[in-house]
Amino acid sequence: MPVFSYIAYPEPGTKEQLLKDLTALKHCEVMPSENTDVLVLVTDTPDEAQEKVLQEKFKKLKSLQSLGMTYGHTDE
Amino acid sequence: MSITRRAFIKSLALNSAVAAASTLFPGIIFAGWEKTDLPSGMIDWKKTPCRFCGTGCGLLIGVSGDRAVAVKGDPNCSVNKGLCCVKGYHSVQILYGKDRIQKALIRKNGKLVEAPLKEALDLVASKMQETIEKQGKDAVSIYGSGQWSIPDGYAASKLFKGCIGTNNVEANARVCMASAVTGFFTSFGLDEPMGCYEDIDHADVFITWGNNMAEMHPVLFSRMLANRKSKGHVEIIDFATRTTRSSQASDKSILFKPQTDLAVANAICYEIIRNNWVNKDFVSKHVSFHKGKTNIGYGTQDHFKFKDKAETVDFETYKKFLEDYTPEKVEKISGVSAMDIRYLAALYGDPDKKVTSFWCMGMNQHTRGTWINNLVYNIHLLVGKISTPGNSPFSLTGQPSACGTVREVGTLTHKLPHGVVMKEAHRKMAAKIWNVPEKNIDPKPTYHTVEMFRALDRGDIRFMWIQVTNPMVTMPNLRRYRDGAKKDGRFVVVSEIYPTPTSDIADVVLPSALWIEREGFFGNSERRTQHNDQIIPMPGDTMCNTWQLIEVARRLGFEKQFPWSRETYIEDIWNEYTRFHDNPKHRMAPYKELKARAGVQWPFVDGMETKWRYNPKYDPAAKGKDFDFYGKPDNRAWIWMRPYEPAAESPDSDYPFWLNTGRVLEHWHTGSMTRRVPILHKAMPASYVEINPKDADSMGITNGSKVKIISRRGSVEMTASINGRGNPPKGMVFVPFFDENHLINEVTLDAFCPISKQVDYKKCAVKLERA
């Protein structure tokens, strides 16, 4: 069960939209900052295959500028 | 991955992201997270008794840095064995409300303004001095609490009774446990239960007398449920005036009309005698029979005085007295069927069943509270079911240290740490240990709680120091006592942690340290004293109640009596205090034992706890072969002939409903702590009035609509709750008192038991109107 956490940077001016987009995705928990234009994202997918699917979904988001990974864990 | 490990890894992930973000963006704020001091992964666990009810669960507080961040039940504590309730599990959140009082406040030009703590303490001491000089020592008073830590109560008693010389020392346990205390003294000569919580694991039958244990002592109730599940034949009987969660969980729920518990208890005794279930051997050797005065009044007038007179009688007189209480007669006044009365009697009378009776506020907050305590003891004494594992008339305590502080230290007008002010030998002992001249200690008690607030209203008391309690929400007939406290020439000092209606009327507010912010002791229902270290630092200018009293005492010139150092004063006070109890009937555990263990029961004799008192098998202070009720001069337990007398104010044609008040699981007392815990507020945000569905129907009241509750003393508007948390029978309404925005005590009546002086919050007459 891969668990990752990231700092998510929205495209300029799209923090609210990114919050909506990420919250709508399965296996994602989002915590927006109150005073800065970043969000913390924690993902928890059931297996590697679904992790790959999720990564593809991230690439398609228009509001997401970049993700900085801050933690990674996979069950081996 | 199991759920808990997964949650742990996800929290690590979250922490890492937030930590990284904080480095990249200094000052970044996430909703719900502290800006600084993010809890690290390491948690240190420290023990403490829970801050809330009289069960006295042992908790382990998770500390990270200087913050409390988590709670576990302490698996080493025999009380709860690692389990808590929703309040206990979230108790640490009471420390972090945003409006915590961290600075002293002094009223200047009508407004409370912040002031240096030293200035406030100076003012308190000078005002006390001035009041004593102008109006005499009995014009100053202190009103404390069953949530006082033991050293708090000891310092208060020593200062006011020993040094200043006034008996104006009272605590809110007067309106919580006083009837239990007088019940113990009249029946056994000594205070506090003879059994312990282990009775729960041995009993075959549990009967709760007017208490909602599933919500009020939930961890003990869980132990009862566990016993029932594992043994299968165990029965739990809920004997109450309204239907609650406890009724849902019990095997049988029996409803009685308020106040008629007196008659039903006598009817049970009648049945026991009639069916020859009396344990004749036990009664002839260990019981004597007595009667007191009847028609004893209700105390609603100022200066009400009552003194009981005991007369010895015999079994035959007692038997004849009970003929007024046949099940058929009692059915007529109580609403309990004769069949159900006989059913209860059969449970008590069955020689093969161990029976534990539990009670709390239903029997204590009662205008005949002392009597009903006597009457339940009568039942157990007739059948000899007492002081052995599982056979237990057990008086549950409401507050965490009503036993430990108020009852054992004696912070009531007539008491001393050992004995009473009226007895010379007891005054001598106190004077010696306190290092004060004997003539300081006044041999005459002054005022009990209600009279003390009446005296404040009349002007006989001019100065009152209130610690750890909220009387401007809890005094019955509240308007009179609130107006009285606000009169000119009254000086009120309040030691508090959060702004409350009581701090709102204060002249000085002293910021107090809360619970694990200071070292302390609590004593629970089963005579178990529990110690906690100071686990987290005191915020701002807060100071623990004990030290506040010491600071003021020194300013009044009593350095000799309060010499202790800041580092060791709690231990020093414990060592001095326990000298009062140094005999096998009450010996307390030494400081080292209490520091190391999750609670120790007293009497603590030769390194062993006394679990069952008056039984020589378990109690080294008991002599003889089977039982020794050494509290009374005749070494017997006393059965009292107590009749049924009606309530102070029953419903009539103008005010046709009983008003019953009490608590709910989520909130502690007036909610000043629990409402600031998010999960508890979200589960139970506001008070309401429970109305019987049929009554509501006939008045056109629906769930959630607004209702006015009116009595002869005032009125309150509340929201109706129908089929909510509890269900009163027709003709009764119930209101929980945790909500300072809905002051139900403006409606209640200040009637009390003439013997114990404890207020009856469960019965007065009201009418309802759609608002």
Place this chain on the structure above:
Amino acid sequence: MRGKTGESIMEKPKHEPMHEPGKKPGKIFLIFAGLCVMALPFIVFAAISYESPSIVAAETHTPLIESQSLDFDHKGNTIFETHDQTSKEYIEGISTDRTLEAFYMLRQYPGSPPYIPHKELEADGVEMECLTCHAKGGWSAELKGNTPVTPHPEQLSCRQCHVKMTVDSLFVDTDWMSIMPPKLGRSHLPGAPPPIAHDLQARGNCIACHVGPGTVSAIRVDHPTRGNCRQCHVPDLHPGLFQQESTF
């Protein structure tokens, strides 16, 4: 025998009765009748000769208090009843065949009635009786799985809300979206009991969904033998925090 008020002691007690109490009811009646006759003059005499006029006799007649229904507080009584009636083996069942994913796939939004995922007709065309399996749960040999237990067995018209999905396609495409299902592990403090994540309407019986082999493994509790769930777990109703309003 749980929580019924005004119950006659003439009914059979749950356990094997001791000889004495078991025989007592009949005896009591006779003795009582006899006593009534004999005691009447005594009662009258005692009432007159007692110190003050007996308040017991003077009180006006109080009718028997009606027994009350225990169906309040979102059917909180069902938790205690179920806890008592559920066997130890069932309580400790830990199969993992039901997943949270599959659970939500059967629903349109959190709390909606799930559709029936298995065939509902016997081979000979007779409709199955839902409660024969879903009242108590257990292993289904036919479907080779553990059966979920309904939290609302008192609703007898099952197919009024639960239907079978007979085709896989949509009539017209839809824009339907709903809220995310509640997250797990929403404890306020590490290790603290999480608040109740869902509405209690029709879902007040915790044991039905959180205990036993037929539960979704992700929400199965690891302390199933405790009986008084709501002593630690409370609903999360009110959106805000407490605001102290001084009125003085």
